[in-house]
Amino acid sequence: MNVINDGDTRVPIMSWADDMDETCLRQAKNAANLPFIHHHLSGMPDFHGGYGVPIGTVLALLHNVVPNAIGVDIGCGMHAVRTNVKVGVLRESHPEHGTITRAILHQIQRDVPIGNGPRGTHEHHKPIPRELDELYGGVTGMGRPDDPPGLYEAFGKVGKFLGTLGGGNHFIELDSDEDGRVWLMLHSGSRAFGYAVCNHFNKLAKDLNERWYSMVGPKSELNFLPLDTAEGKSYVRWADLALEFAAENRRAMLQAAQNAISRVLQASHGLSVEFSEEVDSHHNYGTFEHHFGKNCYVIRKGAVRARLGDRLIIPGSMETGSFIAEGLGNELSFTSSPHGAGRAMSRTAAKKARSVDNMVESLKSKGIELVTDSVPGVVDEGAQAYKDIGRVMELASDLVKPLYHLSPLGVVKGADNDGRRRRN
DSSP: OEEEOOSSSSSOEEEOOSOOOHHHHHHHHHHHTOTTBOSOEEEEEEEEEEESEEEEEEEEESSEEOHHHHOSSTTOEEEEEEEEEEHHHHTSEETTTEEHHHHHHHHHHHHSOOSSSGGGSOSSOOOOOHHHHHHHHHHHSSOOTTSSTTHHHHHHTHHHHTTOOOSTTOEEEEEEOTTSEEEEEEEEOOHHHHHHHHHHHHHHHHHHHHHTTOSSOGGGTOOOEETTSHHHHHHHHHHHHHHHHHHHHHHHHHHHHHHHHHHHHHHHHOOOOOEEEEEEEEOEEEEEEEETTEEEEEEEESEEEOOTTOEEEEEOOTTSOEEEEEEOOOGGGTSEEEOSSOBSSOHHHHHHTSOHHHHHHHHHHTTOEEEOSOSGGGGGGSGGGBOOHHHHHHHTTTTEEEEEEEEEEEEEEOOOTTSOOOOO
């Protein structure tokens, strides 16, 4: 762990990364200069430039919240479950799809809307779980059209997004562990709802900060809301709602994917699939915690809570591998861990660095099946785009303990239908 304390930030930057580009360092210093930041800023091993703050940032804030530090995909996270199926079964041939793995992936693709744009939503609204609807009523008081502009409409559309994957770096994956057991793993977030929440409150914070002649400069993209104001309290409630929606979204997709696995294996082998060791961890969110003698609002942007004994997921790329891990409760990280390998290059650079044929051949040589509507649209998600997950885990050795190393067998990914990538 490296400490940056060169006198031009209010608090030190403690970084577990072994490299930090100019954008990442500038954004980290902007955040470390916030007048309400507590004790220090932590940067995870996958530290890299983002929007407002670097991906892999952990902030402890006193009496204030910065909506853009959490970002637009509030509650984005991972969900994984282990099966009783041995990997050899998935490698067997299938009369229609070539392999059992590919048959399962295609069934998942049929059952789960994938990608951004209209194809990535349900044709008809899905029922909203009672707990989520009750939480919405608690957030708004009554859930009426006099809610903040745009948010009433945004929540009214969540039934179209419940159980949908999205695009960009979101995926549904089949993996195997060291014992040859198959895992189901997925990555997604709060979709358009979290996007609406962040944009509404970031704009509100910007307007209020300008009115207050705030010492936090607008160029830093770190506009804030005091937590003792109506606006700050409202943000926390809406962000918590987006967090719960993201969790419900993952649960719905996990159930659909489990059903797909069960149907394919029942039809092909007469197998009854059992699922166990379920793990869910989100990595873009804020929560009230106590650290270094103060009650504070902790923001994890591309970081996972890793208290002692917490189980969590740290994915690599679709060509490398991922880890199921256990938190070690390191207080210097505000009990946090990396959320994944972290990008090593931009999406544009990643597409220029590699041809479609090269990625396809690489996946084929490793026995990894890819199912997507657009192979060229996911070249920027290949191994070249990410840091070495093995190195990330080495750097995180005082933050987490690996439990399972997962190797990819096949992945379903959604390329953005309109050619644009959403901020994560």
